[in-house]
Amino acid sequence: MLDTKLVHSLPKLPTPILTVYLDTNPANPRNQRIPSGARIWLKSRAKVLAARSPRAEQKLFREQVERVDKFLRSPAPRERGMVVFAGPDVWLELPLQVDVEDELHWGRPSLTQLLWLLDEHQPxxxxxxxxxxxxxxxxxxxxxxxxxxxxxxxxxxxxxxxxxxxxxxxxxxxxxxxxxxxxxxxxxxxxxxxxxxxxxxxxxxxxxxxxxxxxxxxxxxxxxxxxxxxxxxxxxxxxxxxxxxxxITPAELQQRIAPESDRWKRAYELAVVNKLLAQSNGRRAVVGMDETLANLQQGEVRELVVVRGLGGKLRQCVRCQWADRSADPACSACGGERRTIALRAALPELARENGVTVEVVAGEAATKLRAAGGLAAWLR
The missing domain is CATH 3.30.420.60 (eRF1 domain 2)
Structure with missing residues (x-):
């Protein structure tokens, strides 16, 4: 089982480092052939990323990719997903029994997908x-x-x-x-x-x-x-x-509890979203991308509720870190330069900086919340 202390230490890993997220699920048809679809994707994506990496780091980059590929060969992982951090003095593998999307990053450790998984799968x-x-x-x-x-x-x-x-x-x-x-x-x-x-x-x-x-x-x-x-x-x-x-054995218990857990979560999420929509008067709750982001960064939010897989782009100030969807090239708060950043990458960091818990919703709850902007929050 994943060690939370280990997760908190990941931002301190030395750079440059290779971060790999892979769908290694043996039930996925792509992973039932040799070489597996996970290995094929890794090699293909690595060629693209190598061309974008600094020339001085390309040899090191290829070495880390080869280490990961060797790991995938012997023996093939049986987990549904895998996260690997590989560097000259680092090798860290995190096997996961939840769905993982393929990603490859070079430089700083990329924690965005892992943070989303932790928010979505609460203990x-x-x-x-x-x-x-x-x-x-x-x-x-x-x-x-x-x-x-x-x-x-x-x-x-x-x-x-x-x-x-x-x-x-x-x-x-x-x-x-x-x-x-x-x-x-x-x-x-x-x-x-x-x-x-x-x-x-x-x-x-x-x-x-x-x-x-x-x-x-x-x-x-x-x-x-x-x-x-x-x-x-x-x-x-x-x-x-x-x-x-x-x-009953733990494995049998898990098999019995998993569908019960899914049903409970979907019902709970729907109740949360219905209550949010009914009370989104600006005093107890807010609904919608812009208003929720503003309240979050002003310290007014106690819990975020977000649709699973919510996409989009934000503009974030490189000086004060304020982020919103405005197209202005300069920050309205401090006048600093702004850069484009994926909402998916920014939201977990903003939540943690402001001490806010995140509830990720799916199913009918997600459908209802997406119609209202995909993002909402309970206020302090």
């Missing part, structure tokens, strides 16, 4: 609960990983021993049926306490790990009492997945 949680305990899993960028330190086991061995104990005083005889009833009531009370404790532990874990959504999964008789004990605010960003045994 979520899965808690697998039954009467033996609870297991905690993080689901992120198409991968699932168990959080072993959160494992929560219920030990019922002592309960059974108590059931088999002889009478406390000689001469007293147990009524087996009534004692069994009392024992079973106590067992159910212990299970009820366990489910409440599990709900409390889940709430703390979700808050600490910043997970959304979290899925409570397992047999019906375990999922329901845990769900009932969760805080209502957490349930707004959670869902139940019932009707299967807690005895």
């Amino acid at each position: 979520s949680g899965v808690v697998l609960v039954d009467r033996s305990g609870a297991r905690f899993f993080r689901f992120w960028l198409g991968e699932i990983e168990e959080d072993a330190k959160e494992f929560f086991r219920l030990d019922i061995s002592q309960w059974r021993k108590k059931h088999l104990m002889p009478p406390a005083q000689p001469g007293m005889q147990k009524t087996r049926g009534s004692m069994r009833d009392v024992f079973e009531q106590r067992v159910e009370a212990q299970f009820a306490r366990f489910f409440r404790d599990a709900a409390e532990k889940i709430a703390a874990w979700v808050q600490r790990e910043k997970l959304r959504p979290v899925f409570i999964a397992g047999p019906n008789e375990s999922v329901e009492p845990v769900w009932a004990a969760l805080p209502k605010t957490l349930c707004e960003h959670a869902a139940r997945v019932k009707g299967f045994s807690g005895k």
Whole structure:
């Protein structure tokens, strides 16, 4: 699973460096031949980029391309996507289980696509609960990983021993049926306490790990009492997945949860966009490219909502970094020179500079938001 600390260190990689994003999905027909479509694209794009590179760096550039090509040959990657950073003293590969678009860059490390992927694929949680305990899993960028330190086991061995104990005083005889009833009531009370404790532990874990959504999964008789004990605010960003045994492998759990996660996200995104459009009065929310960009750079935005794959160009001041769609050659704020920059490259940087989270929407939510300019925001 991707290391967030590693991601934060990427801008500090020494230059010049080769950045490669590749669709290596073995299910893609282009990657089912030899050489793979990923390798063919790399070689073709490298020829174009080499011609644009400084003459003094072209030998180094070709060496790094060859290193990446060699890596793709032995053995062929099985991941859906791959990001590689290659330089004279650097080799860093990031295998990803999400769709990646082919890109090749030389010079500074190119992080734009990676930042978009991180915004689009927020980490979520899965808690697998039954009467033996609870297991905690993080689901992120198409991968699932168990959080072993959160494992929560219920030990019922002592309960059974108590059931088999002889009478406390000689001469007293147990009524087996009534004692069994009392024992079973106590067992159910212990299970009820366990489910409440599990709900409390889940709430703390979700808050600490910043997970959304979290899925409570397992047999019906375990999922329901845990769900009932969760805080209502957490349930707004959670869902139940019932009707299967807690005895399931992580791979099977991921296969079961993935479609549930997609459905939850599409429904959540649609609700967010509908609410934004209904409240876009300039006090709580803004909708549209120009107004949203202005509010973002003025520090008025707390969360951006953007259509997946939104394109377009901006003009950005090389001095104060102000960016908008105006065609003016000089910055209206400081008079500095302006350069053309892709919205796709500028938006993640502007969001991070202003401490703003980004919600990337798809499906019906994207269709509705695109009709309103493709970009919106909740205000502080």
